[in-house]
Amino acid sequence: MNRERVLEAILVIVGLLFTATLYPLLGMHLDETLQMMLSLYVTLGIFLLLASRNPSAHRSLIAFAAWSSFAHGGVMAVQSLHHVDERVHLLSGTIALVIIGIALIGLAPAKARVAGA
Secondary structure, three states: OOHHHHHHHHHHHHHHHHHOOHHHHHHOOOOHHHHHHHHHHHHHHHHHHHHOOOHHHHHHHHHHHHHHHHHHHHHHHHHHHHOHHHHHHHHHHHHHHHHHHHHHHHHOOOOOOOOOO
């Protein structure tokens, strides 16, 4: 399996995971901050699914998904230091987001070369 096919599969998997956050968003009474975050993940998930059709045309979206995963994971890691009762959930989420970020950065399509450059 070549690199682009693996990236397409990762984009579909991550896209579905992020889009699946629609379920708790609609079905549960969540605080406003969590609702806002989940709405962004649902939107990002839909766009990752669209990007899976042609990853090289969506390099900036893939980079945003990767780096925002690192940022969110970093915030969760810091929060785990302050909220001992939530540490297991925060650390497992941190690990998942870092893995997503590494996979997306590691498999990101190369920048297109300009002819004659």
